[in-house]
Amino acid sequence: MSSETASELFAVADFCLIPMGTGHDPSVAEYIAECARILDKSGLKHQGSWSAVSKAIHDCHAAVHAKGAPRIATDIRIGTRSQPRTDAVPNEGENERKLRRVQDILGKDRHGASSG
Incomplete structure (x- = not known):
């Protein structure tokens, strides 16, 4: 086992992504659906490595920005374990x-x- 693998943390993240400045329509459903697509493609189910969880949140931000949201506010709560469940x-x-x-x-x- 490499030292990188030995130090990897396993994480569960709860995050609330809020697109801001999306125009006159108050609905953000299209943006959230885009994030849901990214999470589905990530392959993460209930937990993953810290790096995979962080990347999934990053990719949601990138996809929602690409869809036209100029700003995003996100609250994140992460729990970690030293071993997977x-x-x-x-x-x-x-x-x-x-x-x-x-x-x-x-x-x-x-x-x-x-x-x-």
Whole structure:
């Protein structure tokens, strides 16, 4: 394993991209759809390397600018791990996984309360 691979972080990003200065139409749906296309093409599903996640956000910005948005404001929240997730369920997003985990814990609480 190379030192570059050993130091790679695995990331999940939640970002809100807001195109600004897009003209008289307040709708930004076309711009957001373009970003969704970029994310789909990235191949990222629920997590990826820090560099792949950062590149996907960069590529969204580039595509939305190319579509005509002169300015973009983006809020980004990134969580990282030193190792990739090993308990991921296919086609389950990070938020769904977290919700499932909390529901599992609450289910155990309810089961324990009803048997005692």
